[in-house]
Amino acid sequence: MPLINRLGTRGQRIAWGVVLILMSLAPLVSTEFRLSLLAKFLALAILAIGLDLIWGYGGVLSLGHGVFFGLGAYAMAMYLKLQASGSAMPDFMVWNSVTELPWFWAIFRSFPAAFLLGILLPGLLAFLLGLFTFRNRITGVYFTILTQALVMIMVTLFVGKQEWTGGTNGLTGYHHIFGMELHRPSTTIILYYVTLLILVLSYVLCKRVVRSRFGQVLEAARDGENRVRFLGYDPAWYKTMAFTLSGALAGLAGMLFVLQVGIISPSMMGIVPSIEMVLWVALGGRGTLVGAMIGAVVLNAAKTGISEAYPEGWLFVMGGLFVAIVLFMPKGLIGVYHSVTGMRVRKGGVPDGQSVRKRKHKQATS
Amino acid sequence: MDMFLLQAFNGLSVSSILLLIALGLAVTFGLMNIINMAHGEMIMIGAYATYVTQNLFLSYMPSSWFSAYYLVALPAAFLASAGVGWMLEVLLIRHLYGRPLDSLLATWGVGMILQQLARTIFGAPNVGVTSPSWLNGGVAVTESITLPYTRLFIILLVAVVLFCMYIYIYKTAAGRRMRAVMQNRNMAGCLGISTRRVDGLTFAIGSGIAGVAGCALTLLGPIGPSIGTYYIVDAFMVVVLGGVGKLIGTVTGALGIGVFNTLFETYTSASIGKVLVFACIVAFLQWKPRGLVALRSRSLD
Numbered sequence: 001m002p003l004i005n006r007l008g009t010r011g012q013r014i015a016w017g018v019v020l021i022l023m024s025l026a027p028l029v030s031t032e033f034r035l036s037l038l039a040k041f042l043a044l045a046i047l048a049i050g051l052d053l054i055w056g057y058g059g060v061l062s063l064g065h066g067v068f069f070g071l072g073a074y075a076m077a078m079y080l081k082l083q084a085s086g087s088a089m090p091d092f093m094v095w096n097s098v099t100e101l102p103w104f105w106a107i108f109r110s111f112p113a114a115f116l117l118g119i120l121l122p123g124l125l126a127f128l129l130g131l132f133t134f135r136n137r138i139t140g141v142y143f144t145i146l147t148q149a150l151v152m153i154m155v156t157l158f159v160g161k162q163e164w165t166g167g168t169n170g171l172t173g174y175h176h177i178f179g180m181e182l183h184r185p186s187t188t189i190i191l192y193y194v195t196l197l198i199l200v201l202s203y204v205l206c207k208r209v210v211r212s213r214f215g216q217v218l219e220a221a222r223d224g225e226n227r228v229r230f231l232g233y234d235p236a237w238y239k240t241m242a243f244t245l246s247g248a249l250a251g252l253a254g255m256l257f258v259l260q261v262g263i264i265s266p267s268m269m270g271i272v273p274s275i276e277m278v279l280w281v282a283l284g285g286r287g288t289l290v291g292a293m294i295g296a297v298v299l300n301a302a303k304t305g306i307s308e309a310y311p312e313g314w315l316f317v318m319g320g321l322f323v324a325i326v327l328f329m330p331k332g333l334i335g336v337y338h339s340v341t342g343m344r345v346r347k348g349g350v351p352d353g354q355s356v357r358k359r360k361h362k363q364a365t366s
Numbered sequence: 367m368d369m370f371l372l373q374a375f376n377g378l379s380v381s382s383i384l385l386l387i388a389l390g391l392a393v394t395f396g397l398m399n400i401i402n403m404a405h406g407e408m409i410m411i412g413a414y415a416t417y418v419t420q421n422l423f424l425s426y427m428p429s430s431w432f433s434a435y436y437l438v439a440l441p442a443a444f445l446a447s448a449g450v451g452w453m454l455e456v457l458l459i460r461h462l463y464g465r466p467l468d469s470l471l472a473t474w475g476v477g478m479i480l481q482q483l484a485r486t487i488f489g490a491p492n493v494g495v496t497s498p499s500w501l502n503g504g505v506a507v508t509e510s511i512t513l514p515y516t517r518l519f520i521i522l523l524v525a526v527v528l529f530c531m532y533i534y535i536y537k538t539a540a541g542r543r544m545r546a547v548m549q550n551r552n553m554a555g556c557l558g559i560s561t562r563r564v565d566g567l568t569f570a571i572g573s574g575i576a577g578v579a580g581c582a583l584t585l586l587g588p589i590g591p592s593i594g595t596y597y598i599v600d601a602f603m604v605v606v607l608g609g610v611g612k613l614i615g616t617v618t619g620a621l622g623i624g625v626f627n628t629l630f631e632t633y634t635s636a637s638i639g640k641v642l643v644f645a646c647i648v649a650f651l652q653w654k655p656r657g658l659v660a661l662r663s664r665s666l667d
Contacts, residue, residue, distance in 0.1 A: 061467045132648055136655040141401055141466045145602045146648065152599045153640045160637025271595070275474055282471060315482040322475025326468045327461060 023196055027189045036260055037304060039192040041297045043256035046202045048280045048296035049289050050249030055278070056287035057210050058242045059222030061140065063274050064129075064147030065250045067154045068122035070269025072251025074158075074165070075118030076258040078108040080174035091173065096163035105164070111178075118255045119248045126247025130240035137236070151274050158266040170265025182262055195256050199293070202249055206289055209245070218242055279318065282325050285332025294333060368510050373632045374625065379517040381624025382524035383586075386579035387597050388604035388616050389531060390572030396610040397548045397568050400459055401470040404477035405601070406594025408573040410484055411450055412443035412580025413589040417488075417495050419443075433498040436581075440523075443581035444574040450480075451573020455566050463565075477594070484591040492588035501585065516585040523582055527575060532613060534571075544568055600627075607647055609657025618658055623647075 027035055047069055054060050081090050082105070088094075089101060108114045129150065133143050158165045165171070180187045209215050221228045221235035228235050258264050267273075276299075284295020299321075307314040329336055387409060394402050416439040423435035454476060462469040497516055504514040535541040546554040547564045555561045583593065600623065608619025623643060631639035651657075 061470070129648075132652060136652055138651060138655050141395075141399075141470070142606055142651075142655075144401075144467065144470065145599075145606050146651075148599050149603055149644055149647070153637075153644045156640045157637045160635060271599070275471075278471065312482060312486065315478050319475040319478030319482070322478070323458065323472050326472040326475075327458075330468070 020200070024193070027192060032185045032188050035192055036188050037301075039188070039195045040257060040260040041300045042192075042195045042199050043253050043260060044277075044280070044300055045253075045293040045296040046199050046256065047250045047253035047277060048284070048292040049199075049202055049206050050246040050253070051277055052281045052284075052286055052289055052292035053206055053209065053249075054239075054242050054246040055281060056289075056292070057215060057222065058218050058239050059140070060134075060239055060243065061144045061278065062147045062243070062246070063144055063271070063278065064150045065246070065277050066151050066269035066271070066274030068126060068247040068250035069254040069257070069273075069277075070154065070158070070264065070266070071122040071125065072118040072254030073258045073264040073268070074171065074254075075108065075114050075121065075251070076255040077171035077174070077264045078105060079111060079114035080177060080258070081171050082109050083176060084174040090166075092166045092169070092171075093163060098163045102164060115255070119251050122251035122254075123244050123248035127240060127244040130236075130243040134236035134239045134243075148271060148274075151269070151271050155266045155270050158269075166265075168266060170263060170268070172263040172265075174262065177259065182259065191256075191259055195260070198252065198256065202252070203289060203293070206245075206249075209242075210289070214238065214241070276318065279322060279325075281332075283321065283332055285334030288332075288334045291332050291334035298333070368508060369632075371507075372511055373628055375513060375517070377625035377628035378621075379520055380628055381621045382521045383579055383582060384597070384600055384604055384624050385617060385620035386524050386527060386582065387576055387601040388608070388620055389527070389613075390575045391601055392605045392608065392610055392616045393544075394569055394572045395605055397544065398459070398463060398565055399466050400462065400569075401466050401473065401602075402459075402569075402572075403470055403474040403598065404454065404480060405473075405573070405576055406598035407477045407480040407484075408447040408451055408576035409580035409583065409594040409597060410481070410589070410591060412447045412577030413495075413584050413593055414484060414488060414580075415439065415443040415446040415577065416581045416584045417493055417589065420495055433500055436498040436501075439584075440578060440581055443577040445577075447577025447580070448570040448574030451576075452566060452570035454573070455569040459569065460562070460565070481591045481595075488591070490591065492590035494588045495584035497585050520582045520585065523578070527578060528613075528617070531575075535613060540564075540567070603647060605657075607650065607657055609654075609660040612659045615657060615659030 026038060030038065047065060051062065051065050054062055085091070089098065090105075093101070107117065129147070133146060138146070159168050161167075175182050177187070180190075182191075210218075217228065217233050217235075218238045221233070221238055225235050254264070280296040280299050281292045282295070283299055284293065285291030302317070303314055306317055325332065331338070387405070390408070391402065391405055394400050394405075416436075419439040419442050420435050423432055423438075427435075454473075458472060458476065459469065462472060501515045501519055504512040505518065506512045533541075535544065543554070543559045543564050544567075546557070546559060547561050551561055554564075579597075580589075580593070583589065604616060604619040604623055606619075607622060608615035608617070626646065627639060627643050630642045634642065654660075
């Protein structure tokens with residue numbers, strides 16, 4: 001039995017509180033650079049939670065989350081870019097001899113509109129794709145390939161429409177938000193707390209979703225879609241909703257990511273980043289929201305470390321991890337943790353409910 | 367009109383390469399329910415095998431023989447890719463049967479490692495392969511249209527491979543075993559077919575065909591470590607559109623995507639053309655969710 005369960009509900013709450021307090025103390029002990037990196041990882045953890053919702057609980061593998069992430073990121077970047085350019089046109093539009101700001105750019109002048117669109121646009125795209133595929137019972141693998149194609153065309157589109165999106169260079173060259181410089185210690189700390197808060201809120205939201213009846217039906221549809229259908233539920237609807245939420249969370253993550261990194265380009269939403277996102281969830285342990293978060297933070301930290309030391313090594317490591325996880329630890333780090341602590345119990349720890357019942361049953365029958 | 371004909375021809379030659387790539391995918395997907403994301407890297411291996419053969423000819427053969435290198439490169443590409451594919455099947459895929467999503471992740475990892483290996487061995491920049499001299503030039507159909515020999519040769523090559531595949535699948539005992547395993551694995555096993563051996567052989571053949579596709583691609587442009595990635599998603603779309611289990615589905619899927627892609631791109635732009643093709647595929651799947659041609663089955667879940 002996992003260690004954390006032995007604490008009981010109250011103990012778990014205290015444990016979570018301790019983790020949160022430690023996390024909120026991070027600005028005191030870490031340098032600005034490290035803090036900004038950590039905030040970036042936390043932003044990506046939001047995406048991982050959303051991806052886990054649809055993959056771990058819904059059983060649908062999406063390789064298209066780079067697109068949703070990118071849409072959110074571009075929404076925020078467009079707002080920042082317009083702020084940076086003031087009344088003038090964004091610089092890359094001038095280079096591409098665009099004379100008038102397109103209407104869909106003008107919307108992003110206001111922060112509330114940009115923020116809402118950064119969540120709604122990816123959510124809407126996910127909703128439409130889900131609606132058109134799940135309703136026709138386009139199953140696992142077929143759906144995965146479709147999402148991958150979606151990534152391909154989005155990247156082509158963003159690269160191709162250079163006059164509107166900045167092409168392969170993406171959107172960059174903005175340094176202020178609400179009049180604060182993005183790269184100043186105080187802003188970094190504020191952004192870190194904002195990211196942490198949004199991560200906690202997203203986690204609580206998703207935890208509630210998976211514990212609700214909605215989440216139960218979603219999980220049931222993962223394990224036996226036809227049986228759920230025979231019971232009178234419409235699995236397509238549940239999957240579509242979960243996918244929409246997942247896309248919206250990815251958009252949110254993208255917005256926070258842009259604030260930390262200060263650039264977004266099509267290569268950050270392409271096929272390789274999209275599949276890397278899946279690896280975060282797989283490493284942490286799919287079907288556990290905590291695992292998804294841990295996976296996102298651990299793998300991104302590892303990526304930063306390894307690609308600093310050996311730039312070529314990262315692809316070998318990542319490729320090897322994919323193979324190793326699938327073959328040897330399909331339940332991820334959380335699964336490893338469960339089996340390690342589970343063994344300790346068998347050697348004589350506190351008995352869990354199931355083993356107590358078994359023992360009683362044995363006594364009763366003998 | 368000339369413009370249209372030329373585009374149609376280009377579409378046909380794009381389709382033929384897609385077909386070659388998708389052929390192996392469709393077979394492995396249909397047979398073993400394995401999504402082989404490393405298929406793109408089989409293309410890469412075929413392309414680099416051609417490059418190596420060319421360099422061997424350059425260094426060890428009299429220069430008058432050089433143009434013959436391509437005839438050696440074709441089987442070499444097939445064998446190299448088939449060998450790697452067979453090894454992959456034995457070492458990894460074998461443990462992943464019936465887990466399509468897991469196989470997708472694991473083979474993607476393998477693909478990544480293979481790409482990085484190619485980058486380490488051959489260097490990151492693209493390398494060029496010289497087309498043999500007997501493929502220079504083209505057929506002048508009208509004054510403004512010239513069909514290059516290379517593209518004609520590719521179409522011919524694909525037709526030959528397709529014909530061989532047809533003979534193999536529908537006219538030989540090995541092909542019959544393959545179809546049996548595809549339709550009902552358990553029953554085929556009960557009747558004494560070694561499903562393991564069929565799987566390995568089929569996977570090797572599918573990979574080998576991808577290698578031939580890589581060899582064909584060297585005629586069209588320079589090759590690099592990520593050459594397979596450009597084609598793999600399109601090839602999967604062919605499989606999704608065409609349906610799994612019948613050769614004819616893959617052929618029509620490839621023709622449809624190749625021709626429509628080229629036409630849309632001519633009349634709009636490269637990016638909008640891709641969006642249109644994708645929208646058409648999703649719309650088409652609303653009508654036939656299992657693809658154009660699918661094996662009929664009454665099984666549930």
